[in-house]
Amino acid sequence: MVSNCDVPTSKLSEFSAAISTPDYYCALTSWTAHQVGESIKRDVTARSGLGANRVKITAVEAIPFTFWHDREPLSYCLVRVATDADLTGWGEACDSFGCTYAGVIETTVDQAFAPLLIDEELDDPARLIYKLRSWTRRRLGHQWVAMHALSGIELALWDAVGKSRGESIAALLGSDAKPMPIYASSVFLEEGPPNWHIETLAPLIQAGVKAAKLRIGVDWQADLETLAAVREQLDPSVALMIDGNENFTLET
Known part of the structure; x- marks a missing residue:
């Protein structure tokens, strides 16, 4: 099983205890996710030319707040990603009208996702989100509150990457900014x-x-x-x- 995951011999000791317990699969999955993430990172760096001027993530925080409207109070939750290049990305975790469980989103971002992003290179949001999902999928799952929190982080990452490259998010996604009809x-x-x-x-x-x-x-x-x-x-x-x-x- 270890050889199938291609774990180097030097790393076997880190998993010896975990492999002898029911939680061994989690340890191996985490290592595999790390290896895949590092591979994606190397590929993105090579293609984007970011290696010479790397930007690192220094903070990720959720900011919940409430507005008192005429009909009912509505809560919201913004997500802020800060970097060592004085670039800040902003996102919003929203489930319909605002954010129903803003406090829960805040805890999920701060305790589950933020520690996994600190000191990561700000290169490709897809790589970073892949890491977050891989490391938390067995504990948080891929739906409900976890996805609400993750969506706010992803928006903030795209915003920060766009600012670091001087491009709109539309351009980063292969399109261009253009007027859209609203209702x-x-x-x-x-x-x-x-x-x-x-x-x-x-x-x-x-x-x-x-x-x-x-x-x-x-x-x-x-x-x-x-x-x-x-x-x-x-x-x-x-x-x-x-x-x-x-x-x-x-x-x-």
Whole structure:
């Protein structure tokens, strides 16, 4: 098993205790992930020419905060990646409207992911994220809160890499920065009569937005009546969309 993982003889002593326990697979997997990560790092450095002027990550932190809106308080969680080149990358961990478990995200970033990135070279976000996923997959998994935290880190890494190279993230991903159409994402239809929804959307439509989205609630039959009335009153040039909001079943 050890030879299949291509572990050098000098490293066998580090795994001798782990191999004799039920957790041996974790140790070997971690070493394999390290080897793959180092291989990717060498390849990225060779292709990008970063070897002569390397930038290292010095800090990774999550910053949770709450805004008190009229309808309800919403929490958010930013992720900050700092480097020794005075470059800072910013990302956001978001699960829909803000970040539902911002404090949990903060703990996950600070305790699980940040220690794995300190002193790493800021070269390729894909390599760095691969390392984080490889070293934590058996303990955190690849979904829910872990992925929310990881998404914020990845955004911050791309932001920092883009700044270090003087390129937009779009360019780094093989595209270019260009205008994108936006739409107004509004509230549940059950929250008010048709004219109230029209008034709510009016400032955005007057600003030039050409599409709007409303949300269906549990009483979706009544919502469809409201939706029809909104469509009748809304400017015909504005596209109208609906969000089922996880309320529909196969029958409906």
